[in-house]
Amino acid sequence: MSALSIQDAEKAWGSVRALAGVSLTVPAGALVAVLGPSGCGKTTLLRCIAGLDRLDGGRIRVDDREVAGPRSHVPTHRRRIALVPQEGALFPHLSVADNVGYGLDRAARRGGRVAEVLALVGLDAHHGRMPHQLSGGQQQRVALARALAPRPSLILLDEPFSALDAGLRAELRRDVRTALRADGATAVLVTHDQAEALSLADEVAVMRDGRVVQMGTPTSVYRTPADPWVAAFVGEAVLLPGTARQGQAETVAGTAPILPDAVADSPTPVTVLIRPEQLHLTVPRQAPPGSVTATVLRRDFHGHDTLTVVRLADGTELAARTLDGDDQHSPGAEVAVRIRDAVLAWPAA
Numbered sequence: 001m002s003a004l005s006i007q008d009a010e011k012a013w014g015s016v017r018a019l020a021g022v023s024l025t026v027p028a029g030a031l032v033a034v035l036g037p038s039g040c041g042k043t044t045l046l047r048c049i050a051g052l053d054r055l056d057g058g059r060i061r062v063d064d065r066e067v068a069g070p071r072s073h074v075p076t077h078r079r080r081i082a083l084v085p086q087e088g089a090l091f092p093h094l095s096v097a098d099n100v101g102y103g104l105d106r107a108a109r110r111g112g113r114v115a116e117v118l119a120l121v122g123l124d125a126h127h128g129r130m131p132h133q134l135s136g137g138q139q140q141r142v143a144l145a146r147a148l149a150p151r152p153s154l155i156l157l158d159e160p161f162s163a164l165d166a167g168l169r170a171e172l173r174r175d176v177r178t179a180l181r182a183d184g185a186t187a188v189l190v191t192h193d194q195a196e197a198l199s200l201a202d203e204v205a206v207m208r209d210g211r212v213v214q215m216g217t218p219t220s221v222y223r224t225p226a227d228p229w230v231a232a233f234v235g236e237a238v239l240l241p242g243t244a245r246q247g248q249a250e251t252v253a254g255t256a257p258i259l260p261d262a263v264a265d266s267p268t269p270v271t272v273l274i275r276p277e278q279l280h281l282t283v284p285r286q287a288p289p290g291s292v293t294a295t296v297l298r299r300d301f302h303g304h305d306t307l308t309v310v311r312l313a314d315g316t317e318l319a320a321r322t323l324d325g326d327d328q329h330s331p332g333a334e335v336a337v338r339i340r341d342a343v344l345a346w347p348a349a
């Protein structure tokens, strides 16, 4: 069963088509991330789902009940939807427990639901605190607990981690996903952060200019993006012009097999996608066949891996993700570059 189903949603602000025919289905119990750049219509979509804005066209169903359509607009408080905003927006004069219990009837409050959801977000010991006595991350946990408490049909999360620093964000993301799963909740997360969408969601809907341009699991969206734009937006991408010939893509960075069915067999100009982890760097004396030489421009050390940017003889710059043991590739060094495995390619625009 789908908890949320959106069909051809349209919404214009003056001449701006914020939603230009959005269709999206969220299965019950799933966490779907809506990922897109600033201005693509994510917030508008969320507000229309919540009932804060009216659709111009299309339909929205929640738990198989139409809440927005040509002749219907169910008000927000009757949609069984909870919204977790960017910054918790807790009631400052209420304790943690009272914030969480705010929307519950007396029976649910007495039944221990407040303690249950506070335990899910790891804050059972903080029930008596006031919001100003909590860190930003803890406030977001309380906001999530408050959203979960009445067991809504759907939880909407609007960039809920954007105000937090990187370390805290990663920890809270994991805990939020665990809490949503443990409670069997269905959620839609809106974000412009691809790492957040890929690491958290069961499925990612990529939005561009008011449309969903691709929806799939994080792996499929990353590995088989629908077009070069999605490829570049979802993860780091090297996009090179090339020629497809008999199942091989020929580029300035070397030749690699093309993933099945990507393009026709006759020589065709293509745009080739290479992810940084698909580029292998070696010292020139160990260069495997098919390598091309390059010069290291810079290295960005990330702890778990390193992004090494190299320049080919024709000036093309490539970013290669390398793991440990590659320390010899310091700036200025000559290296041999090879594409490790099969690549995606699209007919050139």
Ligand code: ATP
Pocket: 013, 014, 016, 017, 018, 036, 037, 038, 039, 040, 041, 042, 043, 044, 045, 192
């Ligand atoms: P961001 O990540 O920056 O919040 P977004 O993807 O959420 O962006 P929206 O806020 O939905 O995008 O905006 C989509 C388009 O609609 C933008 O061009 C925006 O300027 C416009 N827009 C949004 N809300 C309104 C409004 N209330 N009045 C007029 N135009 C609006």
